[in-house]
Amino acid sequence: MSDLMAGLHQPGTTVLHRLPVGAKVLGLAVLSLAIVVVRDVWFAPVFLAITLLLAALARVPLRSVWRAARGVLAIAVLASALQWWWYGGEKAAETFLDLLSLGLAALSLTATTSVNEMVDALSRWARPLRRVGVDPDRVALTVALTIGALPGTIAIARETRDAARARGVDRNPRAYLSPFVIRVVARAHESGDALHARGIGDD
């Protein structure tokens, strides 16, 4: 779970902290698009340097940078190994560096933007949907809660897998998947009750 928690909001007063959420999201979108669209291995280290610079500018603790990088690393290694096999070393290096850059760019946004700031911004952006009967606050909250539920869901997955292992039935997908799905649905119900009890969604 710690890898997912690497992107926690780190309070601060840096330029990135003070930037409006919209500017940060737009910046992240442009940078991510550039990383994906520019197909040149020599640009990949440049993008990585930019994202590292952004993380430094946001004063993201090195531990968080390492955790975020570690989280992406496993996927990057796998993806670049496949690229190596299909297209060769140059493409593999580009893929590896690009994926790391994307992870770090996202970290700079999450570390400098609290979930509530994001919810407020999403709620503002979803206002036009009110015309078609959609509650913007509810849309924003749903997005935030979905992201927030990830660590809990992963914890349930790990517990269920350990329980299946303890019973010696970890090779049987049903022994793992059935309790996992049941527990996730039960947790969703409990969280729904808790939000309901806090009056969230009453307005």
Add this chain to the structure above:
Amino acid sequence: MPTIQLDEACVRVPLPGRGEREILAPTTLSLTERRIAIIGANGSGKSTLARLINGLVRPSSGRVTVEGRDVVREGAAVRRLVGFCFTDPAAQLVMPTCVEDIELSLRRTVKDAPTRRARALAVLAANGLANHAHDSVHSLSGGQRQLLALAGVLALEPKIVVADEPTTLLDRANTRRVGDALLALDQQLVLVTHDLEAAARCDRVLVVDDGHVIADGTGDEAVAHYVGLVDR
């Protein structure tokens, strides 16, 4: 103290192909004491009784009111009066950091973000969690998590706090810590618990067995009744 009124409130759940099962028999109660405990065995119906108070469970028949407001017809108004603390705080804490979770509670009432942040920090400080404001909710101990969940409820300034077995998952030290925090509240407290020590400290204790309130009295008296029932 606010008045919680149950008039012949009954909860039944459908059993597929087998009619209905009564979880809580028709119950009439008037709860006006400051600290009320509900004790009983697992599956006895005590959580159902507690959940009726803020409309998380709706009565199948009968009526439940809080300060004269019907929990079914005036649900939102009742939820503003009644805060609810769950057994597992993990279900209740939905934001990544402590301060953000308190801010979520305040979203409805405090629209200005900086004011909301200041209020959330004050709530954390008042509940002994000032040093954990920016910590992940997952990094807290069980006791701290339950105190954070309680802080999230208290941030809304309810008149009544209902706590459904808030210490069941905690060790002895944290059970005492959370129990003390709950019993010291200025609000009216309805505490569902297996902690008989905490129950005995309440002004009124209801003993629930098989969907019926079988004893209703002062702390020591009702706890003694329940212990006698278990030992029988």
